[in-house]
Amino acid sequence: MPELKSFTREEVKKHNTPEDCWIIIDSEVFNMTTFADLHPGGAGVIMDLAGKDATEEFYGLHRQEVLFKYAPKLKIGTIANEKPVIEMYTPGTISKVPYGEASAWQGHKSPYFTESHIKFRSAIRKIYDELLPEALVNEDLGKSPTIELNKKLGAAGVLAAQIGPGPWLQGLNLPGGVKPEEFDYFHEMIAHEETARLGTPGFADGITAGLTIGLPPIFNFGSPALKSKIVPEVLSGEKRICLAITEPFTGSDVAGIRTTAKLSADGKHFIVNGTKKWITNSVFCDYFCVAVRTAKGISMLLVEKSDGLEVKPIKTSYSIAAGTGYITFEDVKVPVENLLGKEGKGFQVIMANFNHERWAIICGIVAGSRHVLEETFKWTNQRVVFGKKLSAQPVVRSKLANMIAQIESVQNWLENITYQMVNMSYAEQTVKLAGPIALLKYQSTRVAHNISDEATQIFGGRGITKTGMGRVIETFQRTYKFAAILGGSEEIMQDLGVRQALRTFPDARL
Ligand SMILES: Cc1cc2nc3c(=O)[nH]c(=O)nc-3n(C[C@H](O)[C@H](O)[C@H](O)COP(=O)(O)OP(=O)(O)OC[C@H]3O[C@@H](n4cnc5c(N)ncnc54)[C@H](O)[C@@H]3O)c2cc1C
Numbered sequence: 001m002p003e004l005k006s007f008t009r010e011e012v013k014k015h016n017t018p019e020d021c022w023i024i025i026d027s028e029v030f031n032m033t034t035f036a037d038l039h040p041g042g043a044g045v046i047m048d049l050a051g052k053d054a055t056e057e058f059y060g061l062h063r064q065e066v067l068f069k070y071a072p073k074l075k076i077g078t079i080a081n082e083k084p085v086i087e088m089y090t091p092g093t094i095s096k097v098p099y100g101e102a103s104a105w106q107g108h109k110s111p112y113f114t115e116s117h118i119k120f121r122s123a124i125r126k127i128y129d130e131l132l133p134e135a136l137v138n139e140d141l142g143k144s145p146t147i148e149l150n151k152k153l154g155a156a157g158v159l160a161a162q163i164g165p166g167p168w169l170q171g172l173n174l175p176g177g178v179k180p181e182e183f184d185y186f187h188e189m190i191a192h193e194e195t196a197r198l199g200t201p202g203f204a205d206g207i208t209a210g211l212t213i214g215l216p217p218i219f220n221f222g223s224p225a226l227k228s229k230i231v232p233e234v235l236s237g238e239k240r241i242c243l244a245i246t247e248p249f250t251g252s253d254v255a256g257i258r259t260t261a262k263l264s265a266d267g268k269h270f271i272v273n274g275t276k277k278w279i280t281n282s283v284f285c286d287y288f289c290v291a292v293r294t295a296k297g298i299s300m301l302l303v304e305k306s307d308g309l310e311v312k313p314i315k316t317s318y319s320i321a322a323g324t325g326y327i328t329f330e331d332v333k334v335p336v337e338n339l340l341g342k343e344g345k346g347f348q349v350i351m352a353n354f355n356h357e358r359w360a361i362i363c364g365i366v367a368g369s370r371h372v373l374e375e376t377f378k379w380t381n382q383r384v385v386f387g388k389k390l391s392a393q394p395v396v397r398s399k400l401a402n403m404i405a406q407i408e409s410v411q412n413w414l415e416n417i418t419y420q421m422v423n424m425s426y427a428e429q430t431v432k433l434a435g436p437i438a439l440l441k442y443q444s445t446r447v448a449h450n451i452s453d454e455a456t457q458i459f460g461g462r463g464i465t466k467t468g469m470g471r472v473i474e475t476f477q478r479t480y481k482f483a484a485i486l487g488g489s490e491e492i493m494q495d496l497g498v499r500q501a502l503r504t505f506p507d508a509r510l
């Protein structure tokens with residue numbers, strides 16, 4: 001980093017040639033001489049502003065993160081007696097953009113959130129903000145999170161924050177110093193929201209997706225021995241777990257799974273044979289929670305990585321950093337003690353797990369939609385077309401109104417359902433919330449579809465460009481469909497929601 005000095009504007013003016021080119025951005029002085037030829041926007045635009053104040057032009061075309069990346073190499077000083085007027089983003093900061101955060105974070109009263117939730121969000125956002133440069137590079141390169149990063153996030157409590165309140169949190173660190181006994185589903189909701197806000201969905205799923213859906217069957221249905229071994233290993237980040245239900249022949253129709261588990265002659269092992277498709281994190285996992293067919297029906301087994309179990313990566317629309325894989329089991333030996341729940345009762349384990357998985361998906365997609373809204377709102381206030389900001393066009397304001405109204409509706413339903421979860425046992429949630437969660441998942445992904453469409457139009461070419469101002473929007477429009485398909489597709493969610501409601505329908509003659 002060059003030694004920083006103080007200059008006058010008159011001094012900067014003299015550095016206005018290709019051999020010696022300085023510019024000012026918000027009272028800070030940058031030496032662009034060497035960088036100009038490497039500049040992605042070309043040297044010409046920089047030379048036009050050599051020796052001048054380039055603040056307006058810079059902020060019209062770049063995100064502030066460009067400065068975080070390049071300032072250490074290019075910044076040579078500041079203008080004497082001037083102070084920056086544009087607030088610099090610091091990790092963990094809560095957005096001031098209208099509707100850029102849920103209303104409780106924008107000064108409105110809420111019956112749900114306390115100081116504990118407020119400090120928790122800031123702390124976990126700070127962790128993710130600091131991770132963002134690594135996440136962006138790895139999302140692009142398709143590099144899964146390393147075990148070192150996993151352990152670091154385990155130690156910071158980021159992993160434990162993705163699986164809800166319970167005895168498994170005892171003795172663990174949680175972000176913001178939140179105590180395990182004060183941690184509730186609203187904290188977990190915030191954790192999923194912040195994971196989605198990273199804006200690197202493949203890499204983020206590489207960190208959290210497997211354990212969010214794969215660990216609950218262990219602590220809810222595993223034997224005490226399995227729980228005490230596996231839960232701490234996964235929450236500390238030393239080992240990784242995934243949930244393997246879907247097969248090439250069986251997706252929405254879970255009851256049709258074909259993977260078999262036959263009891264060995266001595267009765268001590270199940271012998272597993274079959275295939276599983278699209279299993280998130282499976283490429284680098286140590287543990288697999290697998291739905292199998294035994295003599296007594298569908299059952300759930302915990303399978304350790306072992307001989308006969310192979311995983312091949314599958315490329316999907318998002319980064320292979322998520323470790324999505326195709327698993328083949330060929331005579332894989334699994335101890336009978338690894339049964340989760342009772343033999344033949346695996347369908348109940350799967351269904352109970354789905355509620356939590358779907359709710360976590362909703363938290364992520366609503367937060368992702370809100371992040372898109374925030375970026376779009378900023379952009380409409382920045383981009384000048386036909387001599388006016390985009391936000392000066394009534395058509396653009398109408399699109400923004402559409403986005404805001406839809407996000408606020410699903411956010412409010414999500415907070416209401418989360419409140420029910422806080423006040424119900426796991427068993428009660430399974431019975432009473434399956435329908436509402438399914439319908440909210442359906443509605444949230446429809447909203448995401450609309451948000452993506454409006455935002456991409458408002459960003460124009462940048463909405464379909466991977467780098468630069470439209471990065472968040474391009475990523476979202478390429479990947480929001482994941483939430484509409486994974487963990488139960490929209491059609492299945494609609495149907496389930498209404499069927500659940502019909503179950504409690506009063507006598508039709510009343
Ligand atoms: C990237 C990725 C990651 C995944 N991660 C995991 C994972 O970690 N673990 C895991 O077990 N699974 C995982 N899955 C699988 C996912 O849960 C399934 O893709 C999903 O359940 C849908 O199944 P399917 O793709 O086979 O669609 P299908 O069941 O073949 O359905 C195709 C279409 O038909 C519609 N349809 C089906 N039945 C009906 C009906 N009765 N009425 C009307 N429409 C209907 C569906 O809505 C869907 O739109 C993942 C999938 C992907 C793509």
Ligand code: HEM
Pocket residue numbers: 023025030039040041042045046049054057058061062063066067070074467468469
């Ligand atoms: C410290 C100074 C600057 C740095 C580090 C920088 C860096 C970058 C980078 C990394 C990009 C790629 C897109 C992105 O990631 O946002 C870019 C694009 C661009 N830059 Fe700069 N830039 C600087 C100053 C300027 C200035 C003063 C102008 C003057 C107008 C300018 C004009 C452009 C243009 C036109 C593009 C292409 C943008 C687009 O396609 O939308 N840059 N710049």
